[in-house]
Amino acid sequence: YKINIIDTPGLDDFIGEVVVGLRVADTGVMVLNAQHGVEVGTELIWNYVDQFSKPVLFAINQLDHEKSNFEATVEEAKRRFGKAFTLMQYPLNEGVSFNAIIDLLKMTMYKFGPNGGKPEKLPIPDAEKAKAEELHNQLVEIAAENDEKLMELYFEKGSLDEDEMRQGIKQGMMNHQVFPVFCISAKKDMGSGRMMGFIDNVAPSAGEMPAEKSVDGREIRGEVNGQPVVFIYKSLIEPHLGNLALFKVISGEITAGLDFTNADNGSAERINQLFILDGKNRNGVAKLTAGDLGATLKLKNTHTNQTLYGKGTAVKIQPIEFPEPRISVAIVTKNKGDDEKLSTVLADINREDPTLLIEYSRELKQVILHGQGELHLQATKWRLENIYKMHVDFEKTRIPYRETIRRAARTTYRHKKQSGGAGQFAEVAMMIEPFHDGYKVPGEFNLRGKEEIALDWGGKLIYHNCIVGGAIDTRFMPSILKGVMDKMQEGPTTGSYVRDINVYIYDGKMHPVDSNDMAFKIAGMMAFKESFQQADPKLLEPIYELEILVPEEQMGDVMSDLNTRRAVIIGMDSHKTYQVIKARVPLSELDKYSNTLRSLTQGKASFKTRYANYELVPAEVQKKLAEEYQKHAKDDH
Structure with a gap:
């Protein structure tokens, strides 16, 4: 057997890693702490387990801790996960003396030495036989419930043998109706070997799992002789080596030198080297087949969440849906010379970690990192400083306030500038009022034209041309609007964007020589500013x-x-x-x-x-x- 193990952090600050692992794994292992039972982090991760509907088993850890409470943990888990939470074992001598497990599938006691490791197989003690028999019979019934033929066999024989139980448990896992539960002390190396044996013998293999789905709804079966298709589930930047792409072989057989097409951008790619990862080590291999995990270096234009397909029909695998960020910080380089480099580095980090989003906010004049939590952002800062050698500070993100008004106000503003030669002259009479759906133009104005603008930052500006008698040429109206828009991008009260305003231009004056677009733009800007300050501005x-x-x-x-x-x-x-x-x-x-x-x-x-x-x-x-x-x-x- 070959088992690929993806270890993910338990903190919800790094939930993106959990989502990636669940997306490409065939079976998940949920670890519960016997001291604390079902924690909030468990709840959050379980939402994704449920979403992917992958087979899952539970490991109750820290049974050697003095505050371990196996029974309470099991009861709480059954309330949360229902009757599918299925005991395969229970501990003996729980707490600091923990050293044995009763296995309900094999009906054997596994006893460990003080340093853990390989256990001794012993008969179940007389004092535990009644309890073990009762729990074993429950396990037999659960196994039979998940397969019609096994149910008939169970009624016929009154029991199932070990192989038949394995078959029923496997089917239950694939139906998401059986969650096998194991007892371990990871610290003392007790119980994990038996759990791995169960994964070997019972957990579904990649070939037994449901087909992958393409974005157009096609099923891509994990067949070794199928079209070569790989899905990039994670990208890493390796110092001095470049992009290390981690992938799952969805179908076919992959060998070095095979040519692919990127389904997302059409780029041609060649996989020149194949690796399997063992911790930090890369071990070269000649080939990988459907269901396997591997890695390759130096793909030119392929990153996380993208699909490569070999000769045959174009296919794009359903991408991973990453969780939305929950917190934000502004990032500032200590060395101003690093500002340009920062953009490149953050783009690299985002390719490695799509749950970290980068925003260059023109409004707030900040570079903002959006992440899953404080630890997530601090880990990013550590990488910037220790891997990329860039010293940065985190600052509080500014708040994107908006400015508006509560009542109408009007101003006449004259812009006049004379400095020898042609000067500048423009006079604008303006009224502003709050915008709301269903508003009516005041009866005093003769409306000649209206422009409704949906603002990029939310809300609306309704710009009304109410000029009569040619007081201002129509050709200057766009310049006045530009002045108004410029001021709306830096409101008079706090410098924030302005929204939901009606503007009426109802009078003004021109000069036959000195009036021009710039003069009316300035007059429009200043008329808006003065009117706004008189209109009960609100934030x-x-x-x-x-x-x-x-x-x-x-x-x-x-x-x-x-x-x-x-x-x-x-x-x-x-x-x-x-x-x-x-x-x-x-x-x-x-x-x-x-x-x-x-x-x-x-x-x-x-x-x-x-x-x-x-x-x-x-x-x-x-x-x-x-x-x-x-x-x-x-x-x-």
Whole structure:
């Protein structure tokens, strides 16, 4: 047998690694801590296990710990995962004296020495026989339930032999109706060998798994004699070697020198070297076949989530859907000379880790990293500094506030500039008012034209030409609009984008020589600024929906913290053994929330966020932000 093992982090900060592993593995192993039972991280990962519907088994670890509680862990897991949570073993001498396992499939006791390793096979002690027989019979029934022929055999014989039980358990695993449970102490090397033996003999092989799906719905079966197709599930940048592509062979046989086409971009690629990975070591191989995992170096234009296909029909495998980021930081290089290099390096890191998104925000004038949690972002910083030798700082991301108005105001602004020769002259009379659906043009204006603009940053600008008697030539109206738009990109109150405004140009003056596009652009900008300042300007802030999964005993601490963040609780629910809190929270109040939640709950809670809408900020917050903006504006001048 050959088993490829993908080890993934247990922290939800690195959930992207778990998603990748589940996508390409044939069987998953969920590890539960016998001290803590089903934790929030387990819940989060299980959502993806459920989504992929892959066969899965459980390993209950740390049975040698003084606070180990196998029975409580099993009961909690059965409440969460249902009757599919199926005991294959149970421990003896649980706690610091843990040294034996009763195996319910083989009906044998495995006893370990003080240093673990290969156990001694012994008869089940008399004191355990009744319990073991009862649990064994339950296992027989579960195995029979998953196969009609086995069920008939069970009714006929009253039991099943070991091979028949394996067959039924395998079918149950493939149907996602049996989750075998094993007992281990990884630290003392106890029990993991028996679990590996079960994977060898029972867990479905790649050839027994359902076919992969292409993006157009075709089934790609894992046949060795099929068309060569590989799926790149991860990319790594190897110092001095370049791109190391990790892939799964979906179908066919792969040998060095084989030519492929990239289904995503049409690039021609040749796999010149084939490796299998063993920790940090790359071991060369002559070929890999359907279902196997491998790696190759120096693909020219192929990265994570892309498909390569050999001679035959074009095929593109369904890509991995990565989770949305949950937190953000701004990144600043300490050495200004590294600014250009930063873009290249971050692009490389994103190819390795698609759950880390990079945004170059023109609005906020920041380079922003979006990640899964504080540890995820700190790990990225470590890589930048230790692998790429770039020293960077993380800063708080600025908040994308929006400015708007609460009432109408009007201004007449004259721009006049004379400095010998041709000068500049433009006068613009403007009224502005809040925009809302179903608004009506004031009766005092004679509407000659209207332009409705859906703003890139959200909201609308409705620009009305109400000029009568030729006070301003039509050819200057676009210049006035450009001035208004320029000012809307840097609002008068805090420098934030402006949204949801009606603008009426209803009068003005021109000069036969000095009026030009630039003059009217400036007049339009200044008329808008002055009108805006008189129209009861208001600041809007982004509101996010926050959903927290938390143990009931820690609800109070989490709720108290939310009250300090201007949160509005919109719902509470229960989910198995956890409570679900739903709230609406200003984005400005979510800074470092993952750290806070981890500290409040000892890492037992998780959360996710989603943008909701913009709402008015409290008056005292607006006053503070406006004062800070004016101070910085003076300092810049």
